[in-house]
Amino acid sequence: MSEAQTFIPGNLVRLADRRPHPEAGGSGAGAFATILFPPGLEALRDERGEEPDCFVDLNLDQIVGAAVARRDEDVLRPIFHSPCRSEEVVRYRQAVFADLERPEIFGIFPQFGEAMRGVHANLRYAGEISTGSHRNTVILRAAGLYCEAIAAFLRNLAALELESEGLKGLHAYLADYARSPSFLELARETAAQREALSRVSFGMLFSGDRVKVRKYASEPDYTTIILDRFARFRESGIAPPGPAKPKDDFSLNHIEEAILEFVSRLFPEAFGSLEDYVSRQGNFIDEVVARFGREIGFYIAYLDFIRPLRRAGLPFCRPIVSASSKATAVAESFDLALATRILAENGTVVGNDFQLSGPERLLVVSGPNQGGKTTFARMFGQLHFLAGLGCPVPGKAARLFLPDRIFTHFEREEDIANLRGKLEDELVRLHRSCRAMTADSVVVLNEIFNSTSLDDQIFLSTQVLERILAIDAIGVCVTFLDPLSTISEKTVSMVSTVDPEEPARRTFRIVRKPADGLAYALSLAEKHGVTYAKLRSRVRP
Amino acid sequence: MKTFLMHPDRDFDPRSPSPRESLPSAQDIELEVLLNAAAGGDRYFHDTMAAACAQAWDNDIETIRYRQEVLKDCLAVPALVRKFYDIAIEPFGRERSWSFSLYDRDAGQKVASGVRTLQSCLDVLERLRKTCAANADRFASRGFRQFFATLEKNLDDDWLGAARTDLTNLSFRVGLLLSAQVGGGGKAVGTVLRKPQRSDLSWMHRMISPAARSYTLQLHPRDDAGAQAFAELQNRGLVLISDAIYQSAEHVLGFLRTLRSELAFYLGCVNLKEQLDRIGEAVTFPEPQAEPNRFRCRNLRDTCLALTMEQRVIGNDIDADGKPLVIITGANRGGKSTFLRSVGLAQLMQQCGMFVTADAFGASLRSGLHTHYKREEDRSMRSGKFDEELVRMSGIADVMRRRALVLFNESFAATHEREGSEIARQIVRALLENDVTVFFVSHMYAFARSFLDDERALFLRAERDESGARSFRLIEAPPLPKSFGTDIFRRIFETPEAADARS
Structure with missing residues (x-):
């Protein structure tokens, strides 16, 4: 794939602009600023908080929602909402993805991300604490996590053969940073403080509504005495459990806080030294590291999201992208949102191919219902969106155009009471889309005008399609109107099919052929797997 | 300490299967x-x-x-x-x-x-x-x-x-002592339950021993959160022994x-x-057979029919040793379904360790009982009746293991006989090859006939005497090309109530 990626149809000029790859640990390190944009192109960042209009129709909201769930949504959502038309940015991200797709490289990131999230959470928390002894221990914990995270991450990076400009740049930057005197001093002091605190051993004597806090005075362990006494009741020896992990091992309640404050008075030297440390080292986080820690989540989230699909054997590829050529070719791709659901139900995901070459601009998909036409349309839209994010896309291979916008028009839920109003709304929306549309746009139309008469449908659909074709946008149109597939040399007819060998199983395969409106028949026994041949192999031993 | 009354080597698990996953065939064997x-x-x-x-x-x-x-x-x-x-x-x-x-x-x-x-x-x-x-x-x-x-x-x-x-000794009325260190974020770590000092337990001792430096926190009476925090801290020590006690x-x-x-x-x-x-129904303890393909009974009666009728019922004598396929044909209301049910029940009761209602009974152990009965029209089903039968068959195939017992009652008759027979034949062949034992009640002559030369098959037929009265006893006999159901059909279908029911 890497060779193919350097192929940029009709856009060779940009190659010359590309910066040389900085050597790992070399002088180019300072150039690294973000893992999302190559050095020099940071200005292309244009993140949107709100979902793009096409999100719901394309089920991208499900995909992104699942990908960012339980992660730093505020940071990640805007990245996922903002595809980029720059081939260079897309390739920069694709290269990072390519590195991360190697398990040994990917493996080091979740740990780092988790650690950095912990650092930030601790600092946020420390800001809310009024008791000095408590606040200082929290800041110390944050610094400890930070130093460990940097050291471990750098150690891990050094052991890897990185290929991408992004990760190489990061490595060089971190190597410099970790050698800096300020970082070395931070690490040394932090370790010393933690060590000192861990030697502070105290006793808590609870009786009724009081607790007395004092230094530990070598009282014997009571647990073993009790365990021995009751061993006979148990069927088999259970290992004495470790002390309970506190329900909340992150924050202290006011009782714990008060006890800690007493402990700090019992051990004034240790806590005085901690106070000094915090005033010197309180602001320890490096800006570039912090940003990387947040933004790498974009890559991790997406790869985590598609991992189960890959493991199930579904192909993903880094598409060859172009901002100028509309030559499009995709092999064995699928709807990412649907595939996720199907996989959860142990179903089979069917891949589909499509192409646009020469003058071809619009795929017109017809054929039997329930044959996967809508899914195909979603897939088309998703592919173009995901490609613009720089993400690997579903499919064995893909060559995709980077659109300026994706317009979607999907049949809405039927509302019998207001068909006329619905048609009007739909036309208003289409009109607005057509006006905003450019030759660089992608259009996804799914069963538009279904709520009106057949003649109307043909007339309206033809009118709309002709306008879109005149604008020269690319797209897909799902319809049961066969004639739409032949209105122009720019249209390509595709049909949902049934497998002649196995007519019972819906193939969900959409193939390039003239629309024929062929229906499919079901061979029931075959479908249910209870023919002789099928059933024979189904019985478990 | 184990009871071992149900299994010589393990506990019985008394959790009742939930109604949904209860024995799928329970309804068919009553x-x-x-x-x-x-x-x-x-x-x-x-x-x-x-x-x-x-x-x-x-x-x-x-x-x-x-x-x-x-x-x-x-x-x-x-x-x-x-x-x-x-x-x-x-x-x-x-x-x-x-x-x-x-x-x-x-x-x-x-x-x-x-x-x-x-x-x-x-x-x-x-x-x-x-x-x-x-x-x-x-x-x-x-x-x-x-x-x-x-x-x-x-x-x-x-x-x-x-x-x-x-x-009695196990109580902490006097005071609970814990030791700990200061961990990350000020959290107490390394909590250990300690035996309190003598001076902690008695006021007298406290008076006479020199007190170490200490600070005391008094919980405010209305501080519920604080009380909870107290409990949580103490639990960190108690948890070390609580599992042992609890277990x-x-x-x-x-x-x-x-x-x-x-x-x-x-x-x-x-x-x-x-x-x-x-x-007045006598019972006997069955003799489970280690060898495969054994089925032999004398005067095997349907336990549930007897319980429902509250009287003694007619039994059957069958020797199907070496015959994993039993095809039952013959007159309607001739006792076919009753026999099928008695086979399923006796198999189940044998494998539970129970007695059976028979004079003698012995069968190989089966890995499961599955029933595929003709269902009444199910209006909620959108798929056709035949489709529904195949869906159920597929459901059985999903859970079935080798050496299972399957009871078919008028299955696959929801389409025309040629098609139904072919499907049934394929299914039965596949099951036999998986060491599954099949009892099949069927009117489909084409289906029954296809196993006439098969050594694995035993054919039973519901008897019908000259007068048309049924004995409800099955005899060993090959299938006849025609069903005797015409009379019952007429009675059921050509009465006003039946017509109403149909409309």
Whole structure:
């Protein structure tokens, strides 16, 4: 794939602009600023908080929602909402993805991300604490996590053969940073403080509504005495459990806080030294590291999201992208949102191919219902969106155009009471889309005008399609109107099919052929797997 | 400490299958009738019997014989066994359950409820042991003998006395001492439960010993969150012992719970036997066969039909040894369905370790019972009837294992005979190749005929005498090309009610 990626149809000029790859640990390190944009192109960042209009129709909201769930949504959502038309940015991200797709490289990131999230959470928390002894221990914990995270991450990076400009740049930057005197001093002091605190051993004597806090005075362990006494009741020896992990091992309640404050008075030297440390080292986080820690989540989230699909054997590829050529070719791709659901139900995901070459601009998909036409349309839209994010896309291979916008028009839920109003709304929306549309746009139309008469449908659909074709946008149109597939040399007819060998199983395969409106028949026994041949192999031993 | 009354080597799992995943074939063999007779109005008996039925297919011959022995003891002295049961259920009766309840909200409650439960259970076990010891000579089965031995070995007086003392000692009224270190974020770590100093326990000692420097935090009376925090901190120490205490209590309670369920199974069988005695239906203990493809019965009767009719019913003599396929054809209302049901029930009862309603019965062990019966029209189904039959067949294939027993009743007849016969033939062939035993009631002559030359098949036919009255007894005979259902058809379909029902 890497060779193919350097192929940029009709856009060779940009190659010359590309910066040389900085050597790992070399002088180019300072150039690294973000893992999302190559050095020099940071200005292309244009993140949107709100979902793009096409999100719901394309089920991208499900995909992104699942990908960012339980992660730093505020940071990640805007990245996922903002595809980029720059081939260079897309390739920069694709290269990072390519590195991360190697398990040994990917493996080091979740740990780092988790650690950095912990650092930030601790600092946020420390800001809310009024008791000095408590606040200082929290800041110390944050610094400890930070130093460990940097050291471990750098150690891990050094052991890897990185290929991408992004990760190489990061490595060089971190190597410099970790050698800096300020970082070395931070690490040394932090370790010393933690060590000192861990030697502070105290006793808590609870009786009724009081607790007395004092230094530990070598009282014997009571647990073993009790365990021995009751061993006979148990069927088999259970290992004495470790002390309970506190329900909340992150924050202290006011009782714990008060006890800690007493402990700090019992051990004034240790806590005085901690106070000094915090005033010197309180602001320890490096800006570039912090940003990387947040933004790498974009890559991790997406790869985590598609991992189960890959493991199930579904192909993903880094598409060859172009901002100028509309030559499009995709092999064995699928709807990412649907595939996720199907996989959860142990179903089979069917891949589909499509192409646009020469003058071809619009795929017109017809054929039997329930044959996967809508899914195909979603897939088309998703592919173009995901490609613009720089993400690997579903499919064995893909060559995709980077659109300026994706317009979607999907049949809405039927509302019998207001068909006329619905048609009007739909036309208003289409009109607005057509006006905003450019030759660089992608259009996804799914069963538009279904709520009106057949003649109307043909007339309206033809009118709309002709306008879109005149604008020269690319797209897909799902319809049961066969004639739409032949209105122009720019249209390509595709049909949902049934497998002649196995007519019972819906193939969900959409193939390039003239629309024929062929229906499919079901061979029931075959479908249910209870023919002789099928059933024979189904019985478990 | 284990009861081992159901399995020689493990506990019985009395959890009743949920209604949805209960025996899928229960409806077709009218199992509910049997369960209700065994329950005698006690829901717990019902559910326990249902669980035993659901698990029947995993029992080996040894387990079946083991249970037969225990059941014979129970049938001999039912009153004694009911006495054992009454003692065993004490912890589960409503008015006493408070002292046997285990809360696991936190370590402190675990310790407290564990101690209380143990104290109560020990009382029950002691009485149970004494009752058993007094009557041990009236039991012959291995199951009961080793159960009594277990009680004697584990619950002797010395042990009970020592255990009670231990429990009394286990209280922390005086004060709970923990040690810890300062961990990340100021959290106390390395918590260890410590034996308090003498001066911590008594006011006197406190007066005479020099006090170390300390700070005391007094909880505000209205500080509920603080009280919770106190409890949580103490629990970090208590949790070190609470699991051990709790598990001990749970184990003893579990022993009683298992005993209850195992006795409930046998008492359910006793109830059932008493019901059948009342009707005059004799029972016999089956002889499970180790070899595959055995099926032999003499005067095998449908237990549930007898219970429903409350009278003795007609049985069948069949020798199907070496015949994994039994095809039953013949007259409608000729006893085909009854026979099919009696086969399923007897197989299930044999594998539970129960008796069967027959003069003699012996069959190979099966890995499961599956029934595929013609269903009444199901209006909620959008797919066609034939489609629905295939869906159900597929569902059976999903869960079936080799050596299963499948009962088909008029299956695949929802399409025309040629198609239905072909599907049925393919299915049966596939099942036979998987060592599955098939009993197939069918009107499809084309289907039955296709196995005429197959050595694996036995053909039974519902008899019909000259007068048209049915004997409900099956004879060994090949299928006839025609059904005798015309008369029944006329009666059912050409009466006004039937017409109404159809419209």
